[in-house]
Amino acid sequence: VFEGGGLLSLADFTGAIEGLLHPLPSMGHRRKLETLFDKYGLLAGVSGGSWTTFQLVYSEKYAGLVERSAALPAFAGAMWSAEYLVPWLNVFNANITLPESVLKCVNLAKAYIADQVLPWRHKSSAERGADGRSLADRSFLLSKLPWLLQVLAEAVIVLQTGNLSWKNFIETLFLRGAGIPPDLGLGTTDANAWAKGKTSLAVTGVVTPPGQDPFAPDDDWAIGTLQEQSVYATHRSNITYAGEATERLQPSTLPASFSIVVGAGTDAEAPNKFCWSPLCLEYQPQYKKSGTNLGDALNFSSDVWGPAFDKYAGMVPVSSASAASSAFKAQMDDARQACVALSVWTTNKGKGESFQNAEDLRAKMFGGLGGVNQQLAMNVTMGGMQPLIDGGFNDLFGIAHAVAFGATEVLAFMDVDVTFGPNDSGLSTLFRETDKPSGRVIFKSPTAADVSTIYAALPRINAKPGSKWLHSIAYGTIADCVTWANPLYGLEDGVN
Numbered sequence: 183v184f185e186g187g188g189l190l191s192l193a194d195f196t197g198a199i200e201g202l203l204h205p206l207p208s209m210g211h212r213r214k215l216e217t218l219f220d221k222y223g224l225l226a227g228v229s230g231g232s233w234t235t236f237q238l239v240y241s242e243k244y245a246g247l248v249e250r251s252a253a254l255p256a257f258a259g260a261m262w263s264a265e266y267l268v269p270w271l272n273v274f275n276a277n278i279t280l281p282e283s284v285l286k287c288v289n290l291a292k293a294y295i296a297d298q299v300l301p302w303r304h305k306s307s308a309e310r311g312a313d314g315r316s317l318a319d320r321s322f323l324l325s326k327l328p329w330l331l332q333v334l335a336e337a338v339i340v341l342q343t344g345n346l347s348w349k350n351f352i353e354t355l356f357l358r359g360a361g362i363p364p365d366l367g368l369g370t371t372d373a374n375a376w377a378k379g380k381t382s383l384a385v386t387g388v389v390t391p392p393g394q395d396p397f398a399p400d401d402d403w404a405i406g407t408l409q410e411q412s413v414y415a416t417h418r419s420n421i422t423y424a425g426e427a428t429e430r431l432q433p434s435t436l437p438a439s440f441s442i443v444v445g446a447g448t449d450a451e452a453p454n455k456f457c458w459s460p461l462c463l464e465y466q467p468q469y470k471k472s473g474t475n476l477g478d479a480l481n482f483s484s485d486v487w488g489p490a491f492d493k494y495a496g497m498v499p500v501s502s503a504s505a506a507s508s509a510f511k512a513q514m515d516d517a518r519q520a521c522v523a524l525s526v527w528t529t530n531k532g533k534g535e536s537f538q539n540a541e542d543l544r545a546k547m548f549g550g551l552g553g554v555n556q557q558l559a560m561n562v563t564m565g566g567m568q569p570l571i572d573g574g575f576n577d578l579f580g581i582a583h584a585v586a587f588g589a590t591e592v593l594a595f596m597d598v599d600v601t602f603g604p605n606d607s608g609l610s611t612l613f614r615e616t617d618k619p620s621g622r623v624i625f626k627s628p629t630a631a632d633v634s635t636i637y638a639a640l641p642r643i644n645a646k647p648g649s650k651w652l653h654s655i656a657y658g659t660i661a662d663c664v665t666w667a668n669p670l671y672g673l674e675d676g677v678n
Contacts, residue, residue, distance in 0.1 A: 183225075183226040183227070183228070183579060183580035183581055183583075183584050183592060183593070183594050183595070184226070184227045184228070184231030184232070184234045184235050184595045185228060185229070185231045185574075185578065185579045185594070185595060185596045185597055186228050186229025186230040186231045186508060186572070186573070186574045186578075186597070187229070187230050187231070187597035188229075188230045188508075189230070190597060190651055191230045191231060191234070191597035192230060192233050192234055194597050194651075194652060195231070195234045195595050195597070196234065196248060196251075196262075197652075198595060199215075199218070199238075199248055199252075200248055200251045200252040200255065200258065201252075202218055203215070203218055203248070203249065203252035204253070204255060206218070213252055213253055214249065214376065215238065215245055215248070215249065215374070215376045215377075216375075216376035219376070219377075219380075222380070222593060223379075223380055223381060224380065224381045224382075224383065224587065224589055225238075225239065225377065225380055225381070225382050225383070225444075226382075226383040226384075226385060226439075226580040226584055227383070227384055227385070227504075227507065227580065228384075228385035228507060228573040228574055228577055228578070228579065228580035228583075229385070229507055229508040229572050229573050229574040230508050231507075231580060231595070232384040232385070232504040232507040232508060232573075233352070233355065233356075233504060233508070234595075235382065235384070236356070236362070236382075236384065236500050236501075236503075236504050237356070237359075237360045237362070238374070238377070239373055239374055239377040239382055239444055240360075240362050240366065240370070240372075240373055240500050241356075241360035241361055241362050241374075242361070242374060243266075243361045244266070244359070244360040244361075245374050245376070247262060247265060247266060266359045266360070267359070269358045269359060270354070270355060270358040270359035271358075272358060346522040346523070346524075347522075347523040347541075348505050348508070348509050348523060348524050348525070348526055349501075349505040349506075349523070349526050349537060351505070352501050352502075352504050352505035352508065353501045353502075353505070355501075356500065356501045356504070357501070362500055362501060364499060364501050364502075365499055366499060366500050366501070367496050367497045367498060367499060367500070367534055368382070368440065368495060368496055368497075368498050368499075368500055368503060369442050369443075369445070369446050369447050369448045369449070369450040369495065369496020369497070370445075370448060370496075370500075371447060373444045373445045377444045377445070378444050378445035379443065379444065379445065380443070380444050381441060381442070381443055381444070381453055381454075381587070382441065382442050382443075382444050383439045383440065383441050383454075383580070383583055383584075384439060384440045384503045384504055384506070384507040384573070385437065385438075385439045385507055385573030385574075385576075385577050385580050385583050386438050386439060386440065386503075386506045386507045386509075386570045386571065386572070386573045387405075387435050387436065387437060387438060387570065387572065387573055387575050387576045388435065388436050388438045388457055388462075388482070388487075388568070388570060388571075389405065389408070389411045389434065389435055389568060389569055389571060390425065390434060390435060390436050390461075390467075390482075391408035391409055391411050391423075391424045391425065391434050392408060392409045392410065392424050392425065392427050392432060392434070393407070393408065393432035393433045393434040394406075394407045394431065394432070394433070394434055395407065395433070395434050395435060396433045396434075396435075396620065396621030396670060397435070397575060397576045397620060397621040397622050397670075398575070398620065398622070404575060405434050405435045405571065405575055406434070408424075408434040409424065410422040410423065410424035410470075411423050411424065411568065411569070413469075413562060413567055413568070414547050414554055414559075414562070416553065418553055419471060419472045419553055419554065420472055421469065421470070421471050421476070421554065421559055421562060421563075422469070422470050423467040423468065423469045423470070423568065424467055424468065424470075425465055425466060425467045425468075426466070426468070426479075433461065433621065433670065435571065435575060435576060436457060436459055436461055436462055436576070436670065437457075437459065437573070437576040437582065437583065437670060437671060438456050438457040438570070439454070439456065439573070439583055440452070440456065440491060440495065440498055440506070440507075441453050441456075441495065441587075442495050442496060442498075446496060447496055448496040448497050448534075449496055449497075450496035451492060451493055451494075451495055451496070452492045452493075452495035454587055455483075455487075455488075455492055456487040456488075456490075456491040456492055457482070457483060457487050458586070458672055459669060459670055459671060459672050460672060461669060461670065462482070462483050462487075463481075463483050465481070465483065466480065466481045466482070467479060467480060467482065469562070469563040471554070471556075471559045476559055476560060476562075476563040477560060477563050477564065480563075480566050482566060482568075485530060485566055486528075486529070486530040486565075486566035486568070489530050489531075489532045490528060490529065490530050490531060490532055490536040491536070493532060494532045494533050494534060497532075497533050497534030498534050498536070499534055499537065502536075502537040505526045505537075506526040506528070506537075506570040506571075507572070507573045508572055508573075509524060509525045509526045509569070509570060509571050509572050523544070525569035526569065526570045527540035527541065527544060527567060527568070527569055527570075528540050528568060528569075528570055529543065529565035529566055529567050529568075530565055530566045531565065540565070543558075543561060543562055543565065543567060544567075546558055547562070576621070576622075576670070577622075577671075578608060578611065578622065579594055579596060579608070579609070579612070580594070581594055581612060581624070582612070582622075582624045582668075582671050582673075583671075585624055585671075585673065586671045586672055586673055596608075596609075609633050609634075609637060609660070610630040610631075610633045610634045610637075611623070611630070612624050612625055612633075613625045613626075613627075613628060613629055613630040613632070613633045614626045614627075614629060614630065614666055615629060615630035615631065619666065621668070621670045623666050623668065624665060624666055624668050624671060624673055625663045625664060625665060625666055626664055626665070626675070626676075627662070627663070627664045628660070628663070633660060636658070636660055637656070637658075640656040640657060640658040641656070641657060641658065642654040642655065642656045642657075643655040643657075662678065663678070664677070664678050665677040665678075
């Protein structure tokens with residue numbers, strides 16, 4: 183399994199894999215990916231980790247670069263720059279009409295501009311704040327400065343396509359850098375031979391209000407408590423969905439994942455349900471327009487996720503699934519405009535058309551100033567349009583998914599020092615510490631304190647002096663883990 187972390191984790195994991203491949207010939211083995219991953223039947227990526235997994239599995243170019251760089255480490259930087267980074271960054275501006283792209287983006291946000299930005303200009307500074315942000319907001323943004331600078335660079339690149347869409351960003355990364363077409367399906371028989379027959383997962387999350395976030399209730403980046411999910415929102419009208427409120431504590435988000443047997447064909451069904459927790463089967467939200475019901479309640483499991491992602495799993499686009507896995511912030515005005523879309527929107531359209539169908543519906547909703555008429559609102563409702571969010575919100579490392587799907591041994595690649603610091607890997611969040619653990623906990627032993635101690639004592643390979651991002655590589659084993667019953671993942675208690 184590969185954890186997230188954006189471009190930094192992609193670079194780190196690529197380098198780590200090359201480092202593991204390099205000495206294989208001296209040990210009597212071929213320097214090939216099939217040698218390194220031979221014993222593992224499941225390959226999982228969460229958030230930016232899915233970029234690594236999918237490019238290894240679906241890109242002959244990327245996998246070839248990894249193996250060649252492992253053989254010739256002195257030339258690795260030059261090869262990656264020339265063959266991957268330069269094409270991806272589009273340094274030579276091939277097929278770019280940036281002014282037209284900016285106009286397209288503005289068109290997709292003009293309803294938002296009319297509804298939000300123009301009225302804001304006429305408010306007093308006291309009404310809107312000195313610069314529109316509180317000190318807490320500014321402090322939070324500054325704490326994430328390296329990450330924000332990375333995202334700003336990504337925004338400049340992806341704006342070339344006409345909107346600041348996370349889906350388009352991943353499509354651009356995969357197409358220009360790795361040669362993966364946007365419409366390539368998860369089940370394609372053109373996948374790399376070394377991965378065929380293995381199960382591939384891309385971890386994501388679904389939004390299931392009303393409820394509280396069971397995974398990270400105190401995290402600034404978490405989904406938090408939601409009464410409803412907005413699909414469309416202006417001062418004049420809105421479209422929302424929410425399940426029926428009950429006295430039982432409900433989760434505002436649930437884990438989900440795209441799964442496929444690599445090479446099974448584009449007509450292949452998913453080996454695992456997209457959203458498999460018993461709570462998924464129970465979720466039946468009602469769509470409303472300005473408080474009035476739109477049709478009947480849907481069962482997302484059978485009416486949306488099943489036809490879109492279970493039955494036609496082989497046709498789900500590789501880049502779209504990876505985008506949904508790494509869609510880091512679902513609550514940033516996505517329901518108010520379609521120019522900036524940091525979550526990934528879907529519908530129940532099958533045969534790999536779910537993401538494009540949602541994109542088309544959003545363009546209709548936000549491309550004009552007349553609002554959403556009843557017919558369009560019903561189309562949105564019958565399609566079960568909804569955002570998918572970063573898998574890291576509910577399964578930070580992808581380990582919970584691997585265990586839930588039967589793994590008894592997990593090789594985990596983590597990008598943790600910058601995020602958590604060298605004394606807390608974040609792994610401890612998977613292990614019980616109290617009698618009322620968070621939704622992340624999947625093991626009752628060893629304890630969280632034990633895991634923190636084990637992690638701090640792991641042997642480390644220190645980075646070269648002057649390394650800006652990579653501090654060290656820690657390696658080791660945590661053995662004798664026993665599961666904790668967790669209905670969010672469908673996990674039973676006491677499995678060793």
